[in-house]
Amino acid sequence: xxxxxxxxxxxxxxxxxxxxxxxxxxxxxxxxxxxxxxxxxxxxxxxxxxxxxxxxxxxxxxxxxxxxxxxxxxxxxxxxxxxxxxxxxxxxxxxxxxxxxxxxxxxxxxxxxxxxxxxxxxxxxxxxxxxxxxxxxxxxxxxxxxxxxxxxxxxxxxxxxxxxxxxxxxxxxxxxxxxxxxxxxxxxxxxxxxxxxxxxxxxxxxx
Amino acid sequence: xxxxxxxxxxxxxxxxxxxxxxxxxxxxxxxxxxxxxxxxxxxxxxxxxxxxxxxxxxxxxxxxxxxxxxxxxxxxxxxxxxxxxxxxxxxxxxxxxxxxxxxxxxxxxxxxxxxxxxxxxxxxxxxxxxxxxxxxxxxxxxxxxxxxxxxxxxxxxxxxxxxxxxxxxxxxxxxxxxxxxxxxxxxxxxxxxxxxxxxxxxxxxxxxxxxxxxxxxxxxxxxxxxxxxxxxxxxxxxxxxxxxxxxxxxxxxxxxxxxxxxxxxxxxxxxxxxxxxxxxxxxxxxxxxxxxxxxxxxxxxxxxxxxxxxxxxxxxxxxxxxxxxxxxxxxxxxxxxxxxxxxxxxxxxxxxxxxxxxxxxxxxxxxxxxxxxxxxxxxxxxxxxxxxxxxxxxxxxxxxxxxxxxxxxxxxxxxxxxxxxxxxxxxxxxxxxxxxxxxxxxxxxxxxxxxxxxxxxxxxxxxxxxxxxxxxxxxxxxxxxxxxxxxxxxxxxxxxxxxxxx
Numbered sequence: 001x002x003x004x005x006x007x008x009x010x011x012x013x014x015x016x017x018x019x020x021x022x023x024x025x026x027x028x029x030x031x032x033x034x035x036x037x038x039x040x041x042x043x044x045x046x047x048x049x050x051x052x053x054x055x056x057x058x059x060x061x062x063x064x065x066x067x068x069x070x071x072x073x074x075x076x077x078x079x080x081x082x083x084x085x086x087x088x089x090x091x092x093x094x095x096x097x098x099x100x101x102x103x104x105x106x107x108x109x110x111x112x113x114x115x116x117x118x119x120x121x122x123x124x125x126x127x128x129x130x131x132x133x134x135x136x137x138x139x140x141x142x143x144x145x146x147x148x149x150x151x152x153x154x155x156x157x158x159x160x161x162x163x164x165x166x167x168x169x170x171x172x173x174x175x176x177x178x179x180x181x182x183x184x185x186x187x188x189x190x191x192x193x194x195x196x197x198x199x200x201x202x203x204x205x206x207x
Numbered sequence: 208x209x210x211x212x213x214x215x216x217x218x219x220x221x222x223x224x225x226x227x228x229x230x231x232x233x234x235x236x237x238x239x240x241x242x243x244x245x246x247x248x249x250x251x252x253x254x255x256x257x258x259x260x261x262x263x264x265x266x267x268x269x270x271x272x273x274x275x276x277x278x279x280x281x282x283x284x285x286x287x288x289x290x291x292x293x294x295x296x297x298x299x300x301x302x303x304x305x306x307x308x309x310x311x312x313x314x315x316x317x318x319x320x321x322x323x324x325x326x327x328x329x330x331x332x333x334x335x336x337x338x339x340x341x342x343x344x345x346x347x348x349x350x351x352x353x354x355x356x357x358x359x360x361x362x363x364x365x366x367x368x369x370x371x372x373x374x375x376x377x378x379x380x381x382x383x384x385x386x387x388x389x390x391x392x393x394x395x396x397x398x399x400x401x402x403x404x405x406x407x408x409x410x411x412x413x414x415x416x417x418x419x420x421x422x423x424x425x426x427x428x429x430x431x432x433x434x435x436x437x438x439x440x441x442x443x444x445x446x447x448x449x450x451x452x453x454x455x456x457x458x459x460x461x462x463x464x465x466x467x468x469x470x471x472x473x474x475x476x477x478x479x480x481x482x483x484x485x486x487x488x489x490x491x492x493x494x495x496x497x498x499x500x501x502x503x504x505x506x507x508x509x510x511x512x513x514x515x516x517x518x519x520x521x522x523x524x525x526x527x528x529x530x531x532x533x534x535x536x537x538x539x540x541x542x543x544x545x546x547x548x549x550x551x552x553x554x555x556x557x558x559x560x561x562x563x564x565x566x567x568x569x570x571x572x573x574x575x576x577x578x579x580x581x582x583x584x585x586x587x588x589x590x591x592x593x594x595x596x597x598x599x600x601x602x603x604x605x606x607x608x609x610x611x612x613x614x615x616x617x618x619x620x621x622x623x624x625x626x627x628x629x630x631x632x633x634x635x636x637x638x639x640x641x642x643x644x645x646x647x648x649x650x651x652x653x654x655x656x657x658x659x660x661x662x663x664x665x666x667x668x669x670x671x672x673x674x675x676x677x678x679x680x681x682x683x684x685x686x687x688x689x690x691x692x693x694x695x696x697x698x699x700x701x702x703x704x705x706x707x708x709x
Contacts, residue, residue, distance in 0.1 A: 053663075054666075060663070094643075097478065098371045098696075100700070111504075113305070140608070163609075182609065
């Protein structure tokens with residue numbers, strides 16, 4: 001979140017061979033936008049329209065599809081022309097605000113704050129740590145599948161435990177206690193207290 | 208002045224012990240999420256929306272009022288003490304605030320920030336009380352074309368004018384509008400993009416989208432970074448907020464200038480308080496240069512902190528007015544508040560004051576009470592709040608993951624919602640990774656259905672002629688203002704691109 005940084009970031013791209021792919025992984029977003037656009041186009045064309053009002057229910061989706069195709073194509077061209085490597089530059093609100101604009105408005109020179117992402121390092125094969133994400137994602141999927149048969153307390157405790165472990169907790173046994181306590185307190189507060197219907201699963205049958 | 212009796216009635220409603228407890232809970236929660244980087248009031252409200260369904264709406268909104276302002280009190284605390292702004296709305300106040308703390312004036316800085324936030328919020332909320340009826344009268348002359356123009360203004364201002372990249376902002380807008388299309392189309396009854404699944408007939412719940420993007424998306428993003436980003440060295444400076452009368456006098460003009468910058472921005476969909484805080488900071492910097500203030504930029508100027516802090520809360524205060532009277536969310540946080548109203552079956556706008564007047568005035572009264580409580584819990588205990596940053600991050604994010612699942616499951620006990628939640632969380636992490644703004648998605652999801660309905664209504668009246676969209680002075684003004692803003696921002700982008708190439 002820094003606006004500028006006073007220490008120059010050492011160039012990290014030097015030891016790496018620059019390939020066509022380098023700095024162009026954002027094509028994932030282009031693909032996502034195209035998939036969304038194609039799905040919504042199919043949905044619009046095959047829509048079973050009720051009523052005869054003009055403009056009908058297909059009118060607005062056509063505009064949205066056009067916007068999706070246009071931005072996807074423009075983004076593809078932009079990535080081809082300017083590949084972007086992860087940098088240590090500030091991106092206030094993850095791109096919600098233009099740094100240049102804020103800098104001009106605030107007449108910002110060398111002021112900085114220290115929260116700043118790491119630039120790409122040659123120690124990594126990918127910038128993002130997909131392994132940790134995969135562990136947490138896997139736990140979320142297991143949670144959803146097991147929620148109804150196994151019940152809230154055990155599922156939520158498992159999810160809590162895996163996320164804590166993946167994010168660097170060093171005390172697995174202690175965490176089991178923390179996780180069970182957390183999920184039980186939620187079950188008590190929200191199910192018994194506020195009346196949210198949380199599945200009790202087979203554990204509920206024992207009481 | 209028929210507002211005052213209504214406001215007093217609101218105070219009478221809000222000052223019951225139970226409601227005071229809800230404001231206090233909201234203020235504590237709001238400050239907490241404000242202090243913690245990456246979390247904000249919008250995420251807190253989204254997470255709490257489903258679990259507060261069993262409360263009566265007044266109690267829930269009173270709590271949300273505390274959270275709404277609390278986030279802006281908390282984010283500057285960690286900025287001042289640790290040089291880590293809790294949110295991007297606190298970047299501008301961190302510059303001088305942390306300099307003051309480093310030069311041994313942390314207590315003064317914390318007090319300046321808290322009182323500034325209080326003054327900005329108070330003045331802005333008072334303005335809302337007095338101008339809301341005027342806004343409501345303005346809104347009653349709005350027809351479909353005007354509402355559509357307002358929505359287009361909000362869409363493009365947030366996605367294209369203030370965002371880092373115009374293409375990425377518009378792409379985010381497209382994603383949001385597409386998500387909002389799923390479900391039964393109101394006017395015709397046609398099922399759209401539901402893949403034949405009855406669970407999707409009601410559309411994708413706004414709560415699922417906001418919790419997915421803001422809470423689960425943030426957890427997923429932290430997963431991809433936590434073993435990679437350097438651990439920031441945090442050296443907490445002790446904090447008890449104190450301010451002498453002389454300092455108060457010095458800061459007062461800056462607080463008022465900041466409020467003057469912030470208040471108008473609450474009514475413009477410019478994405479929140481980032482733009483006015485930086486403008487307030489820039490002004491103080493210029494004034495310091497002119498008066499040869501050597502503190503500014505070295506040991507930290509009290510005015511350089513006071514102005515942005517007041518601006519941030521003034522923006523939040525008047526944003527509440529625009530939301531209640533016009534139904535226009537001017538920032539992502541305001542959009543979530545709008546979603547909260549919709550969850551309770553209320554539509555902010557002129558009719559809200561008529562139909563749920565008692566709720567509106569109780570809410571406005573609790574905004575005042577919330578500000579008083581916030582200043583009371585932030586002034587003496589600022590150091591305690593900074594200790595929140597020592598909570599192990601793995602427990603914090605594990606808790607947020609479980610709580611996201613709980614909230615979404617609580618909406619309708621549907622496992623499909625949980626799958627959608629995880630899918631949207633993944634979209635959220637991809638968007639964060641490539642710095643694609645999230646605010647346009649939230650604004651589009653929440654204003655999209657309104658934009659579509661009003662556009663179709665306008666075109667049905669005019670029998671398909673597009674002329675009706677630019678037929679009144681209000682719409683012409685809105686579109687001209689939007690075109691000007693787009694042009695200025697376009698020139699800005701091109702100029703900086705040219706500078707970087709050189």
